[in-house]
Amino acid sequence: MPESALSVPGFAELDDSSALAYRKAVLLGRFVPEEIAASLGTSIEEARAVEQVLFALSLLRPMPGEPDLLVPVSPDAAATDLVGATESHIRELQQAVSDVRTRMRSLLPAYFESRQQRNQAEAFDVISDVEVLQAMLDEWGERCRSEVLTAQPGGPRTPSAMAKARPHTMQRLERGVRVRHLYQHTVRRDLATTAYVKAVTEAGAEVRTTDELIDRIVIYDREVAFLPEQHVVGRKPGAVVVREPTLVAFVCKVYDHLWSGATQFTADAEDTPEVTDDLKRSIVRLMAQGYKDELVARRLGMSVRTCRRYISQIMLDVEATSRFQAGVNVAQTGLLDHHG
Missing domain, CATH: 3.30.870.10 (Endonuclease Chain A)
Structure with missing residues (x-):
């Protein structure tokens, strides 16, 4: 007799030959390797290999009273036989998880009420x-x-x-x-x-x-x-x-x-002038407070390289050749003024 279901290596590989053999077995009402081989024009060895695959998939089952004779069963019945126990176990686990959550949540009112009574000033965890x-x-x-x-x-x-x-x-x-x-x-x-x-x-x-x-x-x-x-x-x-x-x-x-x-923030839109101006004002303000490029970049959530590119653009905009001159020109142009 063939090995039991799931024990055949690669049991889930139902190829064309196995499908044809299964169809022929359904027509014959039984799976006899010699008959299947003759019907499909394959060797006995190939027919027995197909038998192993179909049995592993629960598509073949011993006939009651004749354990040596395998008969085909419906794919629905085979699927139930293969995964029924697993599905039942999953449902049990899901129910167990739901039960635990329900029991734990039922304790929340008691938890918060007791905490409040214990210390009215304790307002956070x-x-x-x-x-x-x-x-x-x-x-x-x-x-x-x-x-x-x-x-x-x-x-x-x-x-x-x-x-x-x-x-x-x-x-x-x-x-x-x-x-x-x-x-x-x-x-x-x-x-x-x-x-x-x-x-x-x-x-x-x-x-x-x-x-x-x-x-x-x-x-x-x-x-x-x-x-x-x-x-x-x-x-x-x-x-x-x-x-x-x-x-x-x-x-x-x-x-x-x-x-x-x-x-x-509209994902498909280009950056608005307000966004660019906001970044420039923030960079200038942080520079005026003495922050180095690395800290300015970190505060604004950008790379140091991007930050330095903005600084270069600011210096170009205010026609400055040094950071000191840029600070003076920025003050004169009113870039730090949101309404400027």
Whole structure:
């Protein structure tokens, strides 16, 4: 008799010869290697090899009372035989996961109520474990009902990060959640960011850019705010999770202020003059404060090379041959004046 299902190497390889042999077996009502070989014009060895494949795929089954005689079964029955146990196991695991989440979520009211009673002044959590933090961000992203606000400084993110973020954003938009993103101007020339922006804005998201951002901010439903952990050495920073209503309202006001002064980002559009002027003003202001090129670039989320190209353009615009002369000419032209 052939080996049992799944034990034949490469069992899933149902080639044309196996398909023809299966069809012939269905017509004959049984699989007898000699008859199949004669019918298809193949050797007995080839017919027995096909028998092994069909048996491994559960397309052949011993006839009750005659274990040496194999008869064909329907593909649906074969598929059920092959994957039925796995599907059942998957359903059990999914139910187990759902049960655990339900039980854990049922404890949330007790957790927050007890914390509040324990210390009314304790209005935030510090989450240092990055994996725990990501799990919390995902959880709040699934639970949010009305609005998600994000501010992402530091220039373009990696293509993999943008690809991972896209389905989450699209799911929230499909649920009717308002999504607003704030980036720095320098992301406008990044292909991964523009592709993401094009996809999410077409689905209803709003995206703007500005010259500088204070730090990363993520706000869900104006109820909870995630702010980056500060002064971390030797590990990746986590976040401070703020829930106290007054503090969250303040963070939202800061975000709204940044948003009102930012410029709309349309992925297919060219950079607006306002964006270019914003970058130039920011570069000049940081230079006037004594920052070196490297720090200026880091603050504005651009490469040092790009920063120096802007500096050269500024010097050309104000007809200066040195940075000192550029500073004098800038003051005279009023470039630092937003209304100039």
